[in-house]
Amino acid sequence: MQLVSALWNSFEIDNVRLLKTMMKQFARTKFEDEFDKCEEAAEKFQAVLLHFMTYNGPQTIKDVIHTMRQAAYVHDIQYIIIDNLQFMMGAMLQSNDRFMAQDLLIGEFRRFAIAEHIHVSNNRHTSKEDPGLPLQISSIFGTAKATQEADNVLILQQVSNVHDGVTRRNSYIEVVKNRYDGCLGKVPIRFDRDTLCMSLPPNVDPAEEELKQVLKVVENENVVKRNGGSDMVMESDVNYPTWVQSWSDEPND
Template sequence: MTVLSGNTGVGKTTFMCEYSLDLAEQGVPTLWGSFEMPLRKVCLFSEPLDPPIPSRIAEWARMFSENIPIYFMNLHGAQSLTEVLKTMEVGVKDSGVEHIVIDNLQFLLGAGDGAFVERFQRQDHYVQKLRAFATEKGTHVTIVAHPRKEEIGRLLSINSLYGGGKISQEADNIMFLQVDSSTSIPKKYLQVGFCLHFTSYYFIFVVDITTKMM
């Protein structure tokens, strides 16, 4: 199980769209659960960008219908965990799904009116069930999760993950989309904060924050 976190607007969903599409193009059957962003926008973010868009419309339609094993849950907003797990099981059984994306955990839980302690307990329960599903079915589950509210400019760490400790305990990999604004040219980069089989390291890619060009 992998957890991806990052501050609001940093590009978590965009990154996951590109990442999951790349895996699907390599033949990894992928099931998307988009509980925050409408499915239409997820599909737009998942479109390959090179060559230019107009020249590839027909090709995309053919690829997605014939070659790319990527599927989408017909669910949005707060959902029953039972319903989500049922949809995941159908995906594994009927389509051979090997990778499941949950975007994101907080929207799946819903806003709710309960106290923080109750909400943390519900999140821990959801994470435990998702982890158990991944282990039992032999699939990989990637969870997009919001961090706690941190001081502006402060880089995220495992302690920044929202909720109780279950999400970091159950994860095999924890990744952060970081923004370092301490330099003259701000950098956005993907950091592997934890990996069960390796020590912490990170990949850096420079981004023009003002134009959002990568």
């Protein structure tokens, strides 16, 4: 648990429902089957430095920024989550230009983050695209300002493929922009219906698997050398670690 004081605002989901989901994720327990663990989990959850705004539905940027600034002063907030940006746009639209309204919101949040030295994350929808292809940074709804102003951009990818009549879905988080570090990459995840968590596939040690992958590449290079330097390495031999392949090949329920 990181000791970072956070402020969460969901314009779409009420706080009671949101907290119920968060407690289940925090405890990694299906309370419907183990209700006796609910009270213990609630006591531990109180130690999390998490605060909530009470806004729900479209709100003006002036009211939201005022609340964020007050919370930062009173509770020493260091991290703010806005979920989601599209729900705020309804209160700002004086015309049908949704792109302009979103750009104004992004600019206000950017100025607040710089002035108050607080990390602000906001959730945004993407454009409707082919489910068989991964989303790109250009898939994010809005103008280029939507991603230009961001220091980091992460996309939750869910790519569906049909093989032998069976639909398989690969889910992973992809870092498509990292302004200060520059390191990009993907983290495979799977959804646990009991705990409502998105996490790594079970029984996976990323460090151990990365070492196995390096050894596998070296072995394939040796195969090429033994065959007189001819191109004998298939793409599948040096693609992803075996745990990613076995997990992504599971049929979708």
